[in-house]
Amino acid sequence: MINIAIFGFGVVGGGTAEVLTQNEQLISERVGDKINIKYILDLRDFPGHPLAGRVVHDIDVILSDPEVKICAELMGGSHPAFEFSERALKAGKSVVTSNKEVVANFGPELLRTAAENNVRYLFEASVGGGIPVIHPIGSCLTANDITEVDGILNGTTNYILTKMISEGSDFETALAEAQQKGYAERNPAADVDGIDTCRKISILSAIAFGKLVPPEKILTEGIRAVSLVDVANAAKLGYVVKLIGKTVRVGDKISACVSPTLVSRSNPLANINDVYNGILVNGNAIGDVMFYGRGAGKLPTASAVVSDIIDIATYLDHPVHSFHVWERLSDDEILPAEELESRFYLRFASKPETLSGLPCPSVVSDETDNFALVCGKTTLKSLRDRYGDCTIMRLL
Known part of the structure; x- marks a missing residue:
């Protein structure tokens, strides 16, 4: 039996429990072992819920239990989700999450902590909900x-x-x-x-x-x-x-x-x-x-969360080989989007005095209060410097 804990029993947390329960036999066959929700961490009680007896209010109950191998952080927000994830990793427990805010802001630190403690930090559900995209890319x-x-x-x-x-x-x-x-x-x-x-x-x-x-x-x-x-x-x-x-x-x-x-x-x-x-x-x-x-919804997102749980559970006794380890780009490594060349659409409240300097302008509408055009490749910075606050959109 592989014991897990769920942090946060809201929409995604409840959906994760639902998928694990409904597909219990199928998941057990694919993992080669039963996945058991031993704890649910939440501030609330859930009287009458089938899993109400597994609810705890103190994370230390979970972190001090050596039987818990995987934690699903499904709380939302940066804090205390980041701190709880970090503590779980340091306690030798792998963590999966759907929390895009934590991954975007603290991903490098959490991945490093996971590597240092020979556990995994997975986040397939953080970008596309139920769409598999992190692992495929x-x-x-x-x-x-x-x-x-x-x-x-x-x-x-x-x-x-x-x-x-x-x-x-x-x-x-x-x-x-x-x-x-x-x-x-x-x-x-x-x-x-x-x-x-x-x-x-x-x-x-x-x-x-x-x-x-x-x-x-x-x-x-x-x-x-x-x-x-x-x-x-x-x-x-x-x-x-x-x-x-x-x-x-x-x-x-x-x-x-x-x-x-x-x-x-x-x-x-x-x-x-x-x-x-x-x-x-x-x-x-x-x-x-x-x-x-x-890209969202209770069960689609839960599907991705459970897929990460299965991934970790299947290889629980294997050495960790994680390719998801990265650092933040420095300012020198980033090209500001204002300087990224593109074709653009521009709309003005009235016709500008001149279009000179615009690459290959093509008028879309010449109405008095709707003068719009598209132009060839240039930068947003160049257009803002020349035309100020008119409506500008990239073309793709």
Whole structure:
């Protein structure tokens, strides 16, 4: 029997217990042993729940029990999730997590601690929910020199933009509908302001390139400023507006950003709609590879958590060989997204006095209050210096 503990018995914690219970026989056969939830750490009691007798309120009960081999940190937030994960690793227990905030901000420290204590720290559920992406990029594509990763990494914003594109809903109406359906939180800032996507693309930068672009170094824009005018202009061009997390290697530097982006209808990401996520990876040997599925939700996320538990449990008695060990990129190793060349879409409240200096400008709309164009490759910094606060979006 392999004993585990679950830290946090909310949506994902409850889903993890549900998957382990419903698929108990199948999982036992694949692992070669029974996985037993010995403890659930939470501030609350759960009277009447079948697992209520396993709830504890003190983490030391778990850390001092040598029978517990794996801990699933499913609490959310940075603190005390980071401290609990670190203590569990130091106590010789492997840790799995769905907590993108902890992985993006403290991944290097936790991976180092895991290596020092000959245990594992896995986080498949932290980026794509139920979509397998961490292991495929870090292992299955390891023969490739990864050049770029672009992703629709947040189901809430993708749902809102899908409604704006397909039904003509404005941002506020689409957001209200997402909240009504449970796709958006009452306070949607982490989603609509791009914070959630920023954390995920930070993690993907580390998996793809071996070093992490810290979230605070990633230029992050949300979708609040996207208007139906932009959606209509994009459609004229054969594009759709998506919130894209991007990380790319440029020479010996890495760049990363999160921003509303005009995605060509010929790009597979243009067809990712509603709450679904998609990640497009380019490798020099394999070319483009696409990962697609539900990026959130109780059972999809729990599926990824349990897959990490199974991975560790299956090889519990084997020496640890972890390839997920990385450091943060220094400022000298990061190309600021403002200096990353791209084609751009620009929209002005009125026609600018001059377009001279813009590479290959092509007018999309010349209406009095909607003068819009696309241009050839340049940098965001150059455009901001020249035109100030007009609407600017990258093209993909």
